Amino acid sequence: MLDPVAELDSLIAGLDRDIREPTRLRAVLVPELRRVIEAGHRQAEERLLRDRNGMECAQSLSRLTDAVVRAIHDAVVWRLYPNDNPTTGEQLAVVATGGYGRGTMAPGSDIDLLFLLPYKQTAWSESVVEAMLYVLWDLKLKVGHATRSVEECLREGRADMTIRTALLEARYLFGSRILFEELVTRFDAEVIVGSASEFVEAKLRERDTRVAKAGMSRYLVEPNVKDGKGGLRDLNTLFWIAKYTYRVRDQSELVGAGLFTPEEYALFERCDEFLWRVRCHMHFATKRAEERLSFGLQPRIAERLGYESRGGLSGVERFMKAYFRVAKDVGDLTAIVSAEMEARHAKRTPVLDRWIGKFRDRFRATSVEAEDFWIDHGRVNLRSEDAFERDPVNLIRLFWLADRHNVPIHPDAKRLATRSLRLITPSLRGDEEANRLFLDILTSHNAPEEALREMNEAGVLGRFIPDFGRVVAMMQFNMYHHFTVDEHLLRTVGVLAAIESGRVEETYPLVTRLIHAHHNRLALYVAILLHDIAKGRPEDHSVAGAQIARKLCPRFGLTPAETETVAWLVEHHLLMSMTAQSRDLSDHKTIERFASIVQSLERLKLLTILTVADITAVGPGVWTAWKGTLLRTLYDETEVYLSGGHSEIARTDRVRLIQMSLREQLPDWDSAVFDAYAARHKQAYWLKVDTNRQIKNAQLLRRTEEEGRTSATEVGLDPVRGVTEVTVYSPDHPRLLAIVTGACAAAGANIVDAQIFTTTDGFALDTFVISRAFERDEDELRRMKRITDVIDRALKGEIRIAELVADKHPPTSARAKTFLVAPDVTIDNALSSRETVIEVTGLDRPGLLFDLTSALGALNLNITSAHVATFGERAVDVFYVTDLTGTRVTQPDRQVAIRKSVLQVFAADVAILKAEGLEALVTTPPLRET
Numbered sequence: 001m002l003d004p005v006a007e008l009d010s011l012i013a014g015l016d017r018d019i020r021e022p023t024r025l026r027a028v029l030v031p032e033l034r035r036v037i038e039a040g041h042r043q044a045e046e047r048l049l050r051d052r053n054g055m056e057c058a059q060s061l062s063r064l065t066d067a068v069v070r071a072i073h074d075a076v077v078w079r080l081y082p083n084d085n086p087t088t089g090e091q092l093a094v095v096a097t098g099g100y101g102r103g104t105m106a107p108g109s110d111i112d113l114l115f116l117l118p119y120k121q122t123a124w125s126e127s128v129v130e131a132m133l134y135v136l137w138d139l140k141l142k143v144g145h146a147t148r149s150v151e152e153c154l155r156e157g158r159a160d161m162t163i164r165t166a167l168l169e170a171r172y173l174f175g176s177r178i179l180f181e182e183l184v185t186r187f188d189a190e191v192i193v194g195s196a197s198e199f200v201e202a203k204l205r206e207r208d209t210r211v212a213k214a215g216m217s218r219y220l221v222e223p224n225v226k227d228g229k230g231g232l233r234d235l236n237t238l239f240w241i242a243k244y245t246y247r248v249r250d251q252s253e254l255v256g257a258g259l260f261t262p263e264e265y266a267l268f269e270r271c272d273e274f275l276w277r278v279r280c281h282m283h284f285a286t287k288r289a290e291e292r293l294s295f296g297l298q299p300r301i302a303e304r305l306g307y308e309s310r311g312g313l314s315g316v317e318r319f320m321k322a323y324f325r326v327a328k329d330v331g332d333l334t335a336i337v338s339a340e341m342e343a344r345h346a347k348r349t350p351v352l353d354r355w356i357g358k359f360r361d362r363f364r365a366t367s368v369e370a371e372d373f374w375i376d377h378g379r380v381n382l383r384s385e386d387a388f389e390r391d392p393v394n395l396i397r398l399f400w401l402a403d404r405h406n407v408p409i410h411p412d413a414k415r416l417a418t419r420s421l422r423l424i425t426p427s428l429r430g431d432e433e434a435n436r437l438f439l440d441i442l443t444s445h446n447a448p449e450e451a452l453r454e455m456n457e458a459g460v461l462g463r464f465i466p467d468f469g470r471v472v473a474m475m476q477f478n479m480y481h482h483f484t485v486d487e488h489l490l491r492t493v494g495v496l497a498a499i500e501s502g503r504v505e506e507t508y509p510l511v512t513r514l515i516h517a518h519h520n521r522l523a524l525y526v527a528i529l530l531h532d533i534a535k536g537r538p539e540d541h542s543v544a545g546a547q548i549a550r551k552l553c554p555r556f557g558l559t560p561a562e563t564e565t566v567a568w569l570v571e572h573h574l575l576m577s578m579t580a581q582s583r584d585l586s587d588h589k590t591i592e593r594f595a596s597i598v599q600s601l602e603r604l605k606l607l608t609i610l611t612v613a614d615i616t617a618v619g620p621g622v623w624t625a626w627k628g629t630l631l632r633t634l635y636d637e638t639e640v641y642l643s644g645g646h647s648e649i650a651r652t653d654r655v656r657l658i659q660m661s662l663r664e665q666l667p668d669w670d671s672a673v674f675d676a677y678a679a680r681h682k683q684a685y686w687l688k689v690d691t692n693r694q695i696k697n698a699q700l701l702r703r704t705e706e707e708g709r710t711s712a713t714e715v716g717l718d719p720v721r722g723v724t725e726v727t728v729y730s731p732d733h734p735r736l737l738a739i740v741t742g743a744c745a746a747a748g749a750n751i752v753d754a755q756i757f758t759t760t761d762g763f764a765l766d767t768f769v770i771s772r773a774f775e776r777d778e779d780e781l782r783r784m785k786r787i788t789d790v791i792d793r794a795l796k797g798e799i800r801i802a803e804l805v806a807d808k809h810p811p812t813s814a815r816a817k818t819f820l821v822a823p824d825v826t827i828d829n830a831l832s833s834r835e836t837v838i839e840v841t842g843l844d845r846p847g848l849l850f851d852l853t854s855a856l857g858a859l860n861l862n863i864t865s866a867h868v869a870t871f872g873e874r875a876v877d878v879f880y881v882t883d884l885t886g887t888r889v890t891q892p893d894r895q896v897a898i899r900k901s902v903l904q905v906f907a908a909d910v911a912i913l914k915a916e917g918l919e920a921l922v923t924t925p926p927l928r929e930t
Helices: 004-013 022-051 054-080 123-138 150-159 161-168 177-192 196-214 232-246 262-286 298-305 315-343 356-363 367-372 394-404 411-419 432-442 448-458 460-464 485-501 509-515 521-530 541-556 560-571 575-582 588-598 601-616 625-642 647-665 671-679 683-688 691-706 736-746 777-795 801-806 814-818 848-858 892-904 907-915
Strands: 093-096 111-117 143-149 171-175 373-376 379-382 712-718 723-731 751-758 763-771 824-828 836-843 862-871 874-882
Touching: 004 022, 004 054, 022 054, 022 123, 022 262, 054 093, 054 111, 054 123, 054 171, 054 262, 093 177, 111 123, 111 150, 111 161, 111 177, 123 143, 143 150, 150 161, 150 177, 161 177, 161 196, 161 232, 171 177, 196 232, 232 262, 232 315, 262 298, 262 315, 298 315, 315 411, 315 448, 373 394, 379 394, 379 411, 394 411, 394 432, 394 448, 394 460, 411 448, 432 448, 432 521, 432 541, 448 460, 448 485, 485 509, 485 521, 485 601, 509 601, 509 625, 521 541, 521 560, 521 601, 541 560, 560 601, 575 588, 575 601, 575 625, 575 862, 575 874, 588 601, 588 625, 601 625, 625 647, 625 683, 625 691, 647 671, 647 683, 647 691, 671 691, 683 751, 691 712, 691 723, 691 763, 712 777, 723 736, 723 777, 736 751, 736 763, 736 777, 736 801, 736 848, 751 848, 777 801, 801 848, 824 892, 836 848, 836 892, 848 862, 848 874, 848 892
Parallel strands: 111 143
Antiparallel strands: 093 111, 093 171, 373 379, 712 723, 723 763, 751 763, 751 862, 824 836, 836 874, 862 874
C-alpha cells in the first residue's frame, strides 16, 4: 500500500543537489509527483469502494495533498532557494485554508493555500511561493492561493466575511509555526471577539443566497451535493457558526459546548460521512469536480454505493431516498443550531410581527392552549418538556396552533417533537381529537402547505400517517417530476389552497370558479394529499392509493360517501390529464368514454380541480395555458354531456363566444374579413387553442395572405417554460408532419408538444413546442432561423428531408442507458367513431416524432390528428389515422404490421433493455380491439 509521505520524502532526499534552475526542477519533480497522486487516488477509490467510508476517503486525500505540498516546498527550499540563516523578514508559513483547512478533500477539490509572511514580501519568499505555485499548476491542480502578512490577514478578515471564514479554518502545514500561532491568537482577539452576532447573521444570509441559487427545496430530484439545501455546505455553515461562537477547534467539541446532544452529534457525523461518500464517488466516477447529482449520474453512484432493487423501488430510487433523508436530517440540525444561537443571543432576536400581541391574547383564551403552550419570541413553544408525554395529542396540537394563529414554531418545540416520535402510536392515530386537529390543519384557510411541511420536517406527519411515511424522501427516477413524492403532495395542497383563496384566479379561472361551486371541500383536500401516496409500490399506484384512502378516510372521520369520493378521485387522478393531452376532444367518442367513467357533475368538478393542482405542483413551467385550454375544453364538453344537453348545440354556442372574444382582440379587422377567417377553422380549433395562440395565428395568416404567400413559419420564445414554439402554415399534404419534424430532427431539436389543425380550405396550421437549447434569446432565435429555413426549403421541394436526417449522426443512446422506458404501441378502434387511434409510448429523443410519422407514412396511413405529449423522458404520442380510403384499420394482420413497424423505431432502446436483462418489458402485449 502506498505511503505518500515516505515515498515523497525519499523522492526529495534523492533529488540532485546541483539542481538550481526552476524549469529543470519541475521537469524532474512533476512526473514523480503525478505518479504518486494518481496512485494515491486509485488507492483512495479502492478503499472507498471496499470500506464505504466517505470521511476516511476525504481525509486520506487531504493527507495525500499535505504530503505533495510539503514535498514541493521542501524541494524548492532545499534545492532552489536554500536559506540557512534567514532574517526576521524571511519567515514563511504555509497554511491550509477553506475546505482544505478542514482536512477533508474530494478528488476534484481546490487546494486553498495561504502563504503567511511576517510583514511584507521579500525576494526570497516571493521566489519560493512562485516556484511552488508553478509546480502545482504543472500538476494541473486547482489552487486557490493568497500571500499575505499577519496584519493583512487581519485587516482583510475584518472587511470580508469570505476571507474571515477561510481564516477560521486555517490549518498549519509547515514553515514558521510561530508566525501561524501569532495569526491565530490575534485573529481570535482582534477579529472574532465581540463579532459573533455579525458573523452568524452573515453566514445565515449567505446560506439563503446560496440555497436560492442551487434550488430552494432540499427535495429537488437533481440535488447539488455541495451547495444545495441539505448538502455539505449547510453542515460546514453549522460548524463555522459553532466554531466562531464557542471557539471550538474540532467538531467533536460541539457536544461539550452544549450545542448538540451526543445523539444529535452522532447524526451530524453520519450526515457528514454520507455526503462525503457520495461526493467522492461523484468525483471519481466523472473524473472531475461534479457536484450536481444528475439523472445520468444517479444510477452509477447508486451502483457504486451498493444499492439494489427492493420493495418496489429500484436501486437508484432507494439511494436517492437515503440521500433525501440525510438532507432532511441536515435541515433538522440547522434548526437546532438556529435555536441554540438565539438562546445564547448569538444572533439578534427577530423583530416580532405587529400581530403577535393579538395572537398572544388569543392563545390565552383557551385553557388547553394556556396549559401547555405559550408564545416565546413570537413563536409557539411548550411550557414544559413533558407536554408530549402527558398528552400525545399535543404533537398534533402544536402544528394546529401554529397554523391557527399564523405564528412559527419555536425550534425547541420542533426539536422535542422529533425526539418524541415514539409517542405516535396506533392509539394516537385512532384518537378522534388528533384526527380532528389534523383535518383542521389540512383544510386550513391560512397556510396548510407550510403547516404540513413543518409536520413532515419534524417526522410527525410520516408517523401519524404511516403510508405517507413510506413516500417521505422518495424520488421518482424520471425527468418529469421535479420533487420527491412527499414534497409534491405538499405542494399540491399549497396550489389548492392558493386557488381557493382566489390569489391565482387569473391563471386558473375555471377551477377558481369551480372550487366555490361544490360542497365537498373536505374530500377534495384529503384526495389531494393522498393522490400519490402509493407511489413506489409494485402495483398501480392509483389503484393502491384508492385502497389506502378507503382505510384512512374513516379514521379521519369522513362519511362513507366522502370516503368513496376520495377513493374515486385517487384512483382516477390521472384520467383527465391523459385524456385532455392525448385524445381528440372534438370526437364525441372521447367525451362519451370519459363521461362514462366520471358519471356525475360533482366528480367532474372535483377531478378538474385536482388535475390542475397536480399538474402545477409537478414543477415550474409544467402548467401552461395550452394545457389549461385542453382541460377547459374537456370539462365543458363533459359537463354538457353529463347534464343531458346536446353537445353539438352547446359546442356551437361556446365556439361563437370564443370567436366573439377573439374579434374584440382584433379591432382593426373588418367584420366580413374576420367572419371569413373564422369560418376557415373547424370547431376543434376554437375549443383547443388558447386565446394568445389564436391571436398570433390570426395575425400570421393575415400577414401571409397580404404578402401573397401560401406558406409561412413563425417562432415564439417562452423562457419561463424553457421552450420555443414554431408555428407552420402551409397547404396540407400527407408528408407535411414528417417534413416539419424532420427539420427539427436534423437540427437536433426535441419536440415536446404539438397542436395539429387543418383548415376547412385545406391548409395546415401546426404549432410545435421545442426544448430550448440556448440561454440567450438571440442565440435561440438564430438556431430557430436555421430550422425554419430548412422547413421553408423543404416545403418548396428544394431539399429532401429524409436525406438531410440520414446525413446526421444517429441519436445517442445515453438517455436510454439512464432511463429504462419500455416502448409500447396500442391500436384501438373504440376510441373514435371515425379513425383508428394509435398510441405510442417510449423514450423521448430528438427525431422521435419524425421517425414515427415516417413509419406511419410508409404504411400508407393518413394522420388526421396528432397529439404529442412529453412527461420528462417519456413520450406519449397519439395519432388518429385512416387508410388511404378514409376508413379505420380493422384487419388484424394490418394492425400487427403497424405495431411491428412502429416498434422498430425503438430498436436501439429495446436492445438496451434486453442487455439490461429486462426482456419482459418488451414482450408484445395483445392488441386492444374493443
